[in-house]
Amino acid sequence: MAQTTLQPTGTGTGKTQSAPELRFGGVHGSRATPYLFLLPYLVLFVGFVLAPAFFGIWISLHDWDFLLPGKPFVGAANYTALFDPSSVQFLPFWHSMRATAIFTVASVPFLVAVPLVLAVLLNRKFPGRTFFRAVFFAPYVLGVAVIGLMWRYMLDPSFGVVNGMLKAIGLGGNVPWITDQPWAWISLVAVTVWWTIGFNAIIYLAGLSDIGAEQYEAASIDGASHWQQFRFITIPGLRPVLIFVITVTILASANMFGQAFLITKGGPGDSTRTAIIEITQRGLSQYRMGEAAAMSYVLAVFLGIVSLINFYLTREKA
Amino acid sequence: MTRSSASLSRRSFLATSLGAAATVGLAACGGGSAGPPGQQQSAPGGGGASGYDGPKVTLAFWNGFTGGDGAYMKKLVQRFNSEHPNIAVTMNVMQWADYYAKLPTAVTSGNGPEIAIMHVDSVATNAARRVIQPVDDVANALGLSEADFAPIPWKAGIYNNQRYAIPLDVHPLGFFYNKSVMEKAGLDPEKPPTNNEEYMTALDTLKSKGIEGHWATPFPFTGSLTVQALLWQFGGDLFSPDATSATWAEESGVKAMTWFTDLVKNGHSPKKIAQDADFIALQNGKTAFNWNGIWSINTLKEKASLQWGVAPLPNIGGTAAAWAGSHQFVLPTLKTPDQNKSIAARVFLNWISQESLEWAKGGQVPARNEVRESAEFQALKEQATLATQIDALHFVPPVAGIADAMAEWDKAINQSVLGIKDPQAALSEAADRANKILAANQKKYG
Numbered sequence: 001m002a003q004t005t006l007q008p009t010g011t012g013t014g015k016t017q018s019a020p021e022l023r024f025g026g027v028h029g030s031r032a033t034p035y036l037f038l039l040p041y042l043v044l045f046v047g048f049v050l051a052p053a054f055f056g057i058w059i060s061l062h063d064w065d066f067l068l069p070g071k072p073f074v075g076a077a078n079y080t081a082l083f084d085p086s087s088v089q090f091l092p093f094w095h096s097m098r099a100t101a102i103f104t105v106a107s108v109p110f111l112v113a114v115p116l117v118l119a120v121l122l123n124r125k126f127p128g129r130t131f132f133r134a135v136f137f138a139p140y141v142l143g144v145a146v147i148g149l150m151w152r153y154m155l156d157p158s159f160g161v162v163n164g165m166l167k168a169i170g171l172g173g174n175v176p177w178i179t180d181q182p183w184a185w186i187s188l189v190a191v192t193v194w195w196t197i198g199f200n201a202i203i204y205l206a207g208l209s210d211i212g213a214e215q216y217e218a219a220s221i222d223g224a225s226h227w228q229q230f231r232f233i234t235i236p237g238l239r240p241v242l243i244f245v246i247t248v249t250i251l252a253s254a255n256m257f258g259q260a261f262l263i264t265k266g267g268p269g270d271s272t273r274t275a276i277i278e279i280t281q282r283g284l285s286q287y288r289m290g291e292a293a294a295m296s297y298v299l300a301v302f303l304g305i306v307s308l309i310n311f312y313l314t315r316e317k318a
Numbered sequence: 319m320t321r322s323s324a325s326l327s328r329r330s331f332l333a334t335s336l337g338a339a340a341t342v343g344l345a346a347c348g349g350g351s352a353g354p355p356g357q358q359q360s361a362p363g364g365g366g367a368s369g370y371d372g373p374k375v376t377l378a379f380w381n382g383f384t385g386g387d388g389a390y391m392k393k394l395v396q397r398f399n400s401e402h403p404n405i406a407v408t409m410n411v412m413q414w415a416d417y418y419a420k421l422p423t424a425v426t427s428g429n430g431p432e433i434a435i436m437h438v439d440s441v442a443t444n445a446a447r448r449v450i451q452p453v454d455d456v457a458n459a460l461g462l463s464e465a466d467f468a469p470i471p472w473k474a475g476i477y478n479n480q481r482y483a484i485p486l487d488v489h490p491l492g493f494f495y496n497k498s499v500m501e502k503a504g505l506d507p508e509k510p511p512t513n514n515e516e517y518m519t520a521l522d523t524l525k526s527k528g529i530e531g532h533w534a535t536p537f538p539f540t541g542s543l544t545v546q547a548l549l550w551q552f553g554g555d556l557f558s559p560d561a562t563s564a565t566w567a568e569e570s571g572v573k574a575m576t577w578f579t580d581l582v583k584n585g586h587s588p589k590k591i592a593q594d595a596d597f598i599a600l601q602n603g604k605t606a607f608n609w610n611g612i613w614s615i616n617t618l619k620e621k622a623s624l625q626w627g628v629a630p631l632p633n634i635g636g637t638a639a640a641w642a643g644s645h646q647f648v649l650p651t652l653k654t655p656d657q658n659k660s661i662a663a664r665v666f667l668n669w670i671s672q673e674s675l676e677w678a679k680g681g682q683v684p685a686r687n688e689v690r691e692s693a694e695f696q697a698l699k700e701q702a703t704l705a706t707q708i709d710a711l712h713f714v715p716p717v718a719g720i721a722d723a724m725a726e727w728d729k730a731i732n733q734s735v736l737g738i739k740d741p742q743a744a745l746s747e748a749a750d751r752a753n754k755i756l757a758a759n760q761k762k763y764g
Contacts (some may be wrong), residue, residue, distance in 0.1 A: 063762065065447065065762070066422075066426070067422050067426060067447040067448060067449065068447060068448075068762075068763075087754075088751070088754040088755055088758055091751070152592075155592075156592045156595060157588075157590060157591060157592055157595070158588065158591050158592065158595040158598070158599065158604075159595060159598055159602075176589070176590040178592055179536065179590040179591065179592055179736060180590050180736065265537070265593065267536070267732055267736070268536070268590075268732065268733075268736045268738060269729070269732060269733050269736065269738045269739075270729060281725075284419060285419075285721070285722075286719070286722045287447070288762075
């Protein structure tokens with residue numbers, strides 16, 4: 001996030017920066033200095049990201065239960081089983097991948113577009129602007145357990161306040177929000193948008209503040225409408241921010257766990273059982289960590305491919 | 319390729335599990351006392367039966383009694399502490415899900431508790447994973463035997479011919495009914511239905527008054543438990559006797575599931591309700607009947623205005639049967655054996671097992687006969703009513719990893735009740751998946 005917001009200003013101030021850089025470089029001459037500054041994070045990164053990632057590959061090649069003394073080596077069996085329709089994990093895994101895909105496709109457009117509209121609105125000058133910024137960001141500070149339980153009760157088909165209100169205004173009020181499709185997906189997407197809208201909006205706001213007011217001024221003098229200003233100034237100005245938001249939102253949606261786990265409990269049937277739920281249950285309740293690790297890597301490969309496509313589609317066109 | 323690796327792993331498994339069995343034996347002996355594994359280590363202090371007079375020890379006691387029952391257990395622990403000045407038991411209560419995830423890691427890192435509670439269907443898995451130690455020696459040293467307990471929960475604590483758990487209670491499913499709703503529909507609230515015919519007549523009467531009489535929930539609590547009870551009532555069983563295959567898709571299973579889903583079809587239950595809506599509806603007077611666990615007694619008692627009753631499950635299928643779970647005492651494996659702590663833990667276990675009447679007030683049926691048959695327990699009207707089912711109770715078989723297979727049963731209930739699949743298809747597909755899981759578990763746990 002820091003990177004993307006710095007980029008636009010970086011190009012503007014680049015020329016004036018060379019002088020102070022030299023001066024400081026002369027004072028703290030050592031070549032090791034930048035690396036020493038990076039070291040604390042590197043230690044954490046290696047210890048908690050890199051090492052576990054490689055250890056995970058090792059685990060995925062075994063029948064791994066950390067409590068059983070025997071952890072037989074099985075080679076690629078945990079991976080081949082995922083592509084063998086007769087295996088135990090084939091159907092649950094691909095059902096969960098399908099659920100993950102559905103949620104990602106259904107949620108990302110809203111999670112990218114709605115906060116953008118909100119950010120543009122909140123970027124205008126009007127009384128109470130700060131208050132509204134805080135209001136829209138507020139749900140994001142709540143933990144998933146809090147919003148999950150809260151919406152689980154509010155969306156209860158029989159006794160929830162949502163159906164209660166629908167009934168009060170004469171709109172039926174018998175919607176099976178969490179126990180039938182497509183309602184379960186609609187609920188999960190809506191709750192996720194409500195919950196995380198503030199995060200993306202804040203990033204957009206930071207990007208918007210980097211677009212010079214003089215550009216809008218020039219455009220309005222040339223007679224550009226609001227829509228044209230949005231289309232030809234705001235969107236191109238937000239490009240790096242947009243790419244960042246889309247990438248991060250796709251990954252976040254593909255990793256959805258808490259909402260489905262708490263609100264729909266993976267149901268109805270196994271329709272909202274996401275890949276992360278499946279992996280967690282297999283690894284931590286069935287103690288089949290090798291199989292779970294293999295699933296994680298297949299999911300990671302998929303996410304890698306999606307990110308590559310994403311980068312390809314949003315690349316700077318020459 | 320899969321075949322060769324399978325046999326390979328099984329062989330290496332056998333070898334390692336033999337080795338492990340030896341270490342467990344050692345641990346048990348070290349943990350039990352200085353004596354040989356098992357029995358006559360009546361040990362310093364009589365192995366718990368005759369108390370503990372060593373230096374002061376602190377014992378950690380973990381359980382998941384986060385509900386109203388926790389208060390009763392706490393009271394018991396406090397009384398134990400005041401009666402035993404040289405043993406200090408500190409109770410740590412956490413959510414069951416967290417507890418089951420935490421215990422294995424705590425035990426391997428040497429931070430595990432000395433005493434813990436476990437549900438009967440988790441005992442085998444944790445025994446196989448060596449999270450808990452055999453307690454044959456405890457049962458012997460304390461003079462506990464099958465004659466002291468209800469036979470089913472007592473037998474359920476045995477895994478691979480060794481005892482791993484001492485039963486504390488049984489918590490059966492019961493038939494709860496809202497008396498006001500029954501009265502409103504013209505039913506006699508003092509005569510709840512006891513068989514299928516009476517049950518259906520009552521439901522039809524309720525329906526004629528616009529009341530959906532028995533809400534069918536698609537969730538494990540208590541939809542899965544209700545259909546399990548029905549399955550046993552229709553003469554079936556969840557698994558084959560050796561628990562190698564799921565038998566729930568046979569005729570009795572389909573009958574049970576059809577009976578349950580027909581509640582929705584015939585207008586006795588709303589469609590597609592969410593978790594706990596059935597129990598809330600009973601309390602709100604929206605429905606008349608609910609099959610729920612004995613733990614509901616205290617929840618219902620808290621609502622002073624609610625007129626409710628409880629009875630043994632009506633016999634729908636022809637054979638009296640009910641689902642039950644059981645809380646069992648276990649002694650987690652100690653990384654560094656400590657003789658004093660081991661003896662003190664056994665003293666605690668014996669004491670609390672005798673005092674389980676207090677626990678019964680928390681809404682459970684004591685597993686120990688002398689307590690269950692005592693006049694004091696019989697005075698707890700609701701609990702005593704449900705205790706009459708004691709010989710008709712069924713448990714999930716004590717096989718390692720059985721919960722993995724039961725998850726498929728839960729899925730079948732969910733799909734059937736929500737109308738995603740018809741009962742036969744949902745049960746057959748779930749049984750196929752469960753069979754694969756059972757085979758994989760057999761390979762895993764040996």
